[in-house]
Amino acid sequence: MAGKWLDVALTQLGNSYHSSSAFVAFVMNTSKIGTNNKNSLWSPTLIDLVHEVHDLKKIETARPGDLLFWGKPDHPYSVGIYVGGKHFISVTEKDAMVKVQILNDNWYPEFVGSVF
Structure with a gap:
């Protein structure tokens, strides 16, 4: 199931994009993936994205297509889409470009949001 929105992300x-959350919202809305709340469109606001995922879990349980969040659930500051193999797609802090990035100890997500 993750394949469709991973393809769109790629x-x-x-x-x-002006923010990582705007990129993720674009991917999810273009892929027509429903949210956890009554509104069927994903918000480009980080805190709303946290509320729109179906389940929050630890990073060790991430699966391809899950959303990776940096920060705390009540105060996230970045989001990306997990590809697998310690890789994710997100907007870089440096140049605001969508790139495939590698998880590393210097910048590691705090929690994961399951889309399904």
């Missing part, structure tokens, strides 16, 4: 490589 088509955005090199594009610019």
Whole structure:
């Protein structure tokens, strides 16, 4: 199931977004993936994205297609889409471009949001 929105995310490589949450909302809405709340559209606001996922869990249980969040559930500051193998797709802090990135100890997500 993750394949569809991962494919959409990959088509955005090199594009610019004003925030990581705007990128994730675009991918989810383009893929027509429903949210956990009554509104069927994903919000480009980070705190709303946390509330729109179906389940929050620890990073060790991440599966491809899950949303990776940096920060605390009540105060996230970045989000990306987990690809697998310690890779994720997100907007870089440096140049606001969508890139495949590698998880590392210097910048590791705090929690995961399951989409299904």
